[in-house]
Amino acid sequence: HWAPVPLPPTWHLAPTWHPGCVLYFRWWYKKTRIEKKSAFIDLLCAVPLQQIYGCPLGGIGGGTITRGWRGEFCRWQLNPGIYHYETVIADQFTVCLRCKGQTVYQQVLSVERPSTLQGWNWGYCGHYAFYHALYPRAWMVYELPGQNVVLTCRQVSPVIPHDYKDSSLPVGVFIWEVENERDEDVDVSIMFSLQNGTGTKEDRSGGHWNEPFAFEKEGERVAGVLLHHCTRVNPFTLAISAREKAGTGVTHLTAFNPMGSGREVWQDLLRDGRLDSPAGKSSLTEKGEVTAAAVCASCRVPARGHRTLELALAWDMPRVHFGSKEKLHLRRYTRFFGSGGDAAPALSHHALTHYEEWERKIEAWQNFPVARSQLPSWYKSALFNELYFMTDGGTIWVELPPDCRAEDLQGPEGAGLSHLLPVLREYGRFAYLEGQEYRMYNTYDVHFYASFALVMLWPKLQISLQYDIAVTVVNEDVQPRQYLMCGQTAQVKLKNVVPHDIGDPGDEPWQRVNAYLMHDTADWKDLNLKFVLQVYRDYYLTHDSLYLRDMWPVCQAVMESELKFDTDNDGLIENGGFADQTYDAWVVNGASAYCGGLWLAAVCMMCKMAKVLGDAEIQQKYTDILSKGKEAFERMLWNGKYYNYDSSGSETSSSIMSDQCAGQWFLGACGLDQGEFEVFRKGHVVSALKTIFEKNVMSFAGGTMGAVNGMRPDGVPDTSSVQSNEVWIGVVYALAATMIQEGLVEEGFRTAEGCYRTVWERLGMAFQTPEAYREKKVYRSLAYMRPLSIWSMQLALELALPQGTSPRRA
């Protein structure tokens, strides 16, 4: 009975609503009802919880198709950043077994009993099937009742650390291992059927068609069917295929009606374990008509023997428009497979001839922590399975247009980013959503947490993302607009500040930033600091000094902007008395543990960067600020056990914030937590973490749900805001990493375990980890970016390991 956070607050209280709610509903009405567009956050239509998801298919930024743990194809993101949740019934695997020339068993490998395709044998008993996932792989084992045959389907997607080619491919491979435990040979066929489309009304819009294909290269042949989905915007081709090899035959059915009984398909397969394989294209679908196709791979499995059938799904949507349709974008994979829309056969061939290499690399990568037996199983699952969001976060990876000039990006004045073009040309542009329900790309205050996964596994994408942010820092958008929380009007983007996000896929990301219009984030205290912290962290992990040099002036510019928040010139910034940071509904006033801590960490990193770059003047400037600021921070916030939430003296100033050591988290990750660079006293950090463990973790839900964001010193959650009594999973993983860095390893694992077990086991939210939940009944924003911060736990563990034993490399 868990439900999305009840927004809007109950209707009968409408007269008492905060003006922010009223403004939001007014804005929502105009957007969705008058302009007929979708809202970047639709508080009136939260995605309902379905406990069905499994491992998604596809590489990075080419779109994703999620399969459920029951094998269904049920979550679609082909148009960049736009999700729909529809189980397409025709998308199935069906097995046919034949002995001595007679079909003895034919079964759709699905527990469904749908109202379409009734001529098929549905209702496979789930009792005989087993599902495991370790992203980007999944395994489905089917014991075929009474048949003495076991099928294991290995599902693999090309998501490979440090690989910037195959990791961009929109493909998934299904390797079917067939074990024949009979004393006689069995002819086994696996049929893969697929609807032309993704289950939306566009499937019926007419003009779609299918055609068989075969593709041969270097002696390897694959065959299957192409399903051309001919929409006006973002047309695409799906391809189902199988690898032909000695002893494996591949047959197909070009088109059938997935809305009918499907009897002709069923009988065709039943007759001889093969499909009819007509030549030539299908006709175009009429308006209202839906079409589907099937491919079938067959082989003889000897008595007590074992064989493999290899099938693939590829999709080719090379040229994409976002919602505004202003600009054409070419996906990353087009640099290897072309942008003509005819790449599906080559993609299928590549997938079926390279998946063994992918599996080898993925296994080597995953084996490192998996092999370390002292790491608990839940952690290994969390570490890899949370990574699903890297591809299934509405992720888009596009090429920079070849004619793009530095001035086009940086504006006429230029930002002096000497390596901007080479980086973006070579590695493209990467963006992922804050959440599947919070449709903003690269939300920066949240990416701060998630960025550990990116920099550890695809560092060039993190560097590219940072260049994009640096460009937006130097640009402005003077368009005025009303902000919904406070009602004030201000320009969309100020110069020399970090934006909240780089835009809405329903509009034109990169071109128009700051889709978020709840607050004017030019006044947020954390965004600029999070840029500086990431720059140094990235440099520390990648040793990319060209990047450091390019980012240095940008860091100085945003720190200059930030300095104006130190209104009393004590070396410490003050919050503004509104929710001016990532906790955007939790008010902070005066000096604060969260933003003050981030500030000191950023100032420390400015000193460090100035030292590396030999900029003595700036080093001195920030060294002076740091020594003043440290003293002010301790004086105003340290209470003998932990750092107070803020210095305002309000009723909840003394709340214990689980994220109070965020600055120390980044410092520790960069080896800047001791000696000349020690910012926060070791004893204080450890005492604060122990207090958080005792209060926010162990005194909340019996220690089984991670750390609540805010706890009163008497052990009651802080309910002063709608976010202080939430648990943010991504914050908890970051907290766990900080604990590990500070030697509180057991506490760290215990803390993180609570979140993993709550989300993945108790609430059934596999592959849709939300931003937040409360102790009882309520969660918020399914499939969210922040939990990728689990990779910082891994970094913390690696830093404690001897050099050269890093599992980061595939």
Ligand SMILES: C[C@H](CCC(=O)O)[C@H]1CC[C@H]2[C@@H]3CC[C@@H]4C[C@H](O[C@@H]5O[C@H](CO)[C@@H](O)[C@H](O)[C@H]5O)CC[C@]4(C)[C@H]3CC[C@]12C
């Ligand atoms: C308008 C309401 C009343 C204002 C007030 O009393 O001051 C607001 C009260 C609660 C707000 C909602 C809180 C949760 C959502 C937050 C979301 O922002 C994104 O979320 C991240 C935090 O989880 C944040 O780090 C990120 O930067 C943000 O992009 C915006 C939608 C909320 C549903 C928000 C909406 C306004 C309230 C209802």
